[in-house]
Structure formats: structure tokens, C-alpha cells
């Protein structure tokens with residue numbers, strides 16, 4: 001292919017790369033590791049990127065990556081689906097507010113909470129809004145992480161939420177938002193400042209530990225079964241005994257139980273007391 005050095009030219013480039021060859025080549029050339037993701041979803045997005053960019057399939061993307069470092073961002077973004085909203089699946093957030101959080105707050109004055117795969121912020125900010133309502137003025141540690149720096153910047157700024165993002169925000173909680181550039185809404189500083197945002201790859205970076213609650217929703221569904229199991233074991237270790245994992249609707253019960261979690265109410269799994 002034009003633009004490839006003979007050294008970099010591999011069978012994958014010459015013959016049109018298969019997905020597996022592409023994943024291996026991407027890791028070797030650019031250190032981007034797609035092995036933990038389900039291939040069906042990711043392959044569709046990556047091939048779509050190649051098509052939109054007028055490139056010759058997966059091989060074309062590899063060639064571009066050699067010439068144009070900004071292609072790296074575009075490729076990494078394929079693994080990141082940013083969809084979110086405040087109080088996503090409201091019924092489960094009600095369970096959180098009426099059952100799980102009061103139980104945790106009775107146990108400990110200041111909670112350690114981690115929103116893993118937080119996208120542009122609605123999830124961790126929903127947690128702050130609930131905590132502010134349930135036990136105002138307590139200083140909890142709320143960590144929110146994502147693999148995508150651009151999403152984290154948006155999350156930190158917290159000034160571009162749409163009406164769609166706020167659909168499930170109860171009228172009483174709307175007071176914490178102020179209009180920013182129309183049609184966007186911003187979160188007031190006292191809510192925004194409660195969350196610490198940090199880049200973290202759940203498939204690669206070691207997690208912090210001692211959490212009372214970990215929220216990891218609509219993230220694992222993009223991972224391969226092996227990567228998902230590894231992640232669940234890490235999350236189990238990162239929880240305090242008696243702590244909870246709050247997952248998305250699509251998570252399989254068996255995977256969670258295999259990793260050591262006990263099922264609680266719908267959407268919530270527990271690390272039993274007495275387990276380290």
C-alpha cells in the first residue's frame with residue numbers, strides 16, 4: 001500500500017487485514033489494545049471510520065496511523081460509546097436513593113464512591129445530587145473515571161447538558177442547574193466541585209480500593225467475556241466488604257456471581273461482609 005515503509009508492510013496490509021490481524025498490528029504499531037472489546041461492535045465502528053475517511057478498509061487505517069498521529073484519537077474513540085443521561089434507568093436510581101445509600105450512610109459518615117466509565121458526567125453528578133438530598137453537607141469522596149479525555153473535559157466543565165440529559169431530573173433537583181449557552185444547562189459549582197475526574201482504563205489500569213459503592217453501568221457490555229470477568233474480579237477487590245456494585249440492565253447475573261458478588265435488589269450486587 002502507498003505510504004507504508006517496507007519494514008512496516010505486513011501481510012495484513014498487503015492482503016486486506018482481517019479483524020484479528022488488524023487488532024494485533026494496532027497493538028504492535030501504536031500500543032492501542034482492542035483485545036478486551038467484543039469484536040462485533042468495535043469492528044463495525046472501526047470499519048465505519050475507515051469508510052467515512054475514504055480509506056481502504058482496515059489496512060487503510062493502519063497506513064494512515066503511520067502517517068497521521070491524530071488518527072490514533074479517532075481509532076481510540078471507536079471503543080468509546082458516550083451515551084449517558086442523569087438518573088439513567090430512574091427506577092434503579094430510586095432503589096439507590098431509598099435503600100442502598102441510606103444503608104451505606106448509616107454505616108459510614110463519608111462514603112467512597114467510584115463511577116467507572118462515567119462518560120461526560122451525568123452518572124457521578126446524579127450520585128452527588130442524591131447524596132446532597134439524603135444527607136446534605138457531608139464531604140464524600142466521589143471518583144469518576146473514563147478512558148476518553150475529551151469526555152472527561154466535558155464532564156469537568158459540566159456546562160453543556162441538554163434537556164434530554166435532564167429528562168429524569170426531578171423538579172426539586174432542577175434548582176442545581178442554571179442555564180448556560182442556550183440550549184444548554186450547567187451544574188452549579190457546589191455540585192460540580194464534589195466529583196474528582198481522572199483518566200483510567202478499567203481494562204488496564206489498577207483501581208483504587210476501599211469503595212463503599214462502585215457504579216459501572218453500560219461499560220462492560222462492550223467487553224469480551226474474558227475481559228469482563230477480569231474487570232468484575234478487580235471491582236470485587238476494589239469494594240469494601242459490605243459494599244455494593246451498581247450495574248447496567250444488560251449485565252449477566254452469572255458473570256457477577258462467578259466473580260464473587262451476591263445478588264441484591266435489581267441492578268445491585270453486594271460483596272459480602274467477611275470477604276476480603
Ligand SMILES: C[S@@+](CC[C@H](N)C(=O)[O-])C[C@H]1O[C@@H](n2cnc3c(N)ncnc32)[C@H](O)[C@@H]1O
Nearest residue numbers: 080081084117119146147148201202203217218
Ligand atoms: C455508554 S457509556 C456509559 C456511561 C454511564 N456509565 C452511563 O451508564 O450512563 C460507556 C463509557 O465507557 C467508557 N469506556 C469504554 N471503554 C473503557 C475502558 N476500557 N475504561 C474506562 N472507560 C471505558 C466510554 O468512554 C464511555 O464513556
